[in-house]
Amino acid sequence: MKEILQKLQKFELRIRKVIDTQMQGDFHSVFKGTGLEFDEVRAYQYGDDVRTIDWNVSAKGHGTFVKTYKEEKEQSVFLILDVSGSQNIGPEKQQKINIGKEICGILALTAARQTASIGLICVSDQREKFVRPGKGIEHAYSLIKTLFELKPASTRTNLASGIKTALSVIKRRSMILLISDFIDRNYEKEVTMLARKHDLIVVQLMDQKEQNFPKLGIIPLRDAESGQVSWVNTSSEAFREKYLHDLTRNRENLQLLCRRHKADYLAIDTSADYVLQLVNLFKIRKKTRKSA
Template sequence: MADAKNAFAQFFEKIQNVFKQPTPQTAQPVAFGEAGLNMKSIIGKLRRYEIRIRKAVNTSMQGDARSVFKGSGLEFDDVRQYQYGDDVRTVNWNVSAKGHGVYVNTYKEEKEQNIFIILDVSESQQVGHKGKQKLDTGKELAGVLTLSAIREASSVGILAFSDQKEAYVRPDKGSKQASQIIKVLYRLVPDSKKTDLTKAIQQAMRLIKRKSVIILISDFIDQNYETALKGMSQKHDLICLHLSDQREQRFPALGIVPILDKETGKKTWVNTNSDAFRKKFMNQFAQKQEELEKICHQYQADYVGIEAGEDFVPKLVKLFKVRKTKRK
């Protein structure tokens, strides 16, 4: 146990040491929270999240596979006769055509997994109090999932997007890779305020050459991305982390006030005391959430709704436990 703890500490020390190296002059550090935090503090916070997740998952799933991302990379193993409840998409039609019954392919988990994170950094993510905006939560999620992947000796990469590619780190392994991704995340200043989910998904599909766990972190405030999302879920093991802010679900009664669309700059005056407005506002969010969740369920992608600023660890723990159970 002591050796394991020492190895764990050495792993994060390697990451922190990389942050002590000089960074390019083009890097633009941004504040994290109201007072701003240095990279050592950020790594420490992400490390505490990662420890909580791993401890909770491994404690309840003793003897199970090592990976919290279980079920990501699958490779062909064998064929067997069809049994009630098998996914029809695994039917091996060539073998079944020989007339000896219906056969399905079986798979085993690859020893090496590829994790790819897609993070929405558009202006709509910057809603809420400083340090507790959707973007802050998104960065924390991306950071802690990066650490989890690296701890499992998996390759991990990231694409940050708005309506264009804002940053990209190609998948790789090791503590230097983790530090590179986290450094890019927390020093990134997006060039564009807009969102194009379809374009981001298409870019990711071109960049990712092998079946991977893809973690899409966004508020999904966009239109006509459903087809692209379906295509990604059919080719990869997709996890959608849906970020929201409490004001998008429960708009406060403030009288007649201007509402600013941060991506377009358009300002609209609305009566927030109006029951009709408040009902329409809440219904729009609920409908969008329901539609996204339905798409994920239909195409066997995982869906988790996360509110900005909340303690997301319990939800991630639940997600990983479910993934381990349903992919046994």
């Protein structure tokens, strides 16, 4: 555990240095609140947006009143991590699940140092772990320890079910980081609901072996989730074309879904330096805020 924390702290320091160097210090925290929360009501003034009128208060007959809002200063952050069997693909210590956990750890430490409240939900085809939001470095360390000690009860994936669980427990508008390889189906409706209610960032984990499937002839392939084994001709052009088509279509559909609902999308290649890829996340957040 000590080794893991030292590694995450080292990565976090790299991210902060890159941000300071490339952005010349002009950086607003990625965990800063992006929405507005109700402050008070006041008397209507000429030029006020009529959409802000509080009709319930105005109906009492003491004049017309409008709602005023203030920027959210305290941001709640939730990490939703897919821990299903398909995440166990990749070289030892560089599997998608390992990278996903490390990303969660880095973000937890970063959020703690920016006084953000951070929670964790791990999902497969069921809720595997729920860590209530908390602040401070001790909470971040506890979250990381819980995450790396987790042994999922199920290997199967059901992102739709996992997202529904998140929607049921996250009541206040929050920043959500949904981390998965998205090797699943029929989760679009739930991702849409998540994006409409919260500030959503989608992080898709990808392994090079999945994208460049080697020609190995006829071999047995074991489904990491169901455990079923099937014999497949990996050298067949028909197999390779369908496999690549399905993989590409999955990624393109996810990107389109994110654009449609104004959710940020980041692809993480587990074989590359994901720290630099994470910096792209911060850049996206900065650009979004400047154009807002």
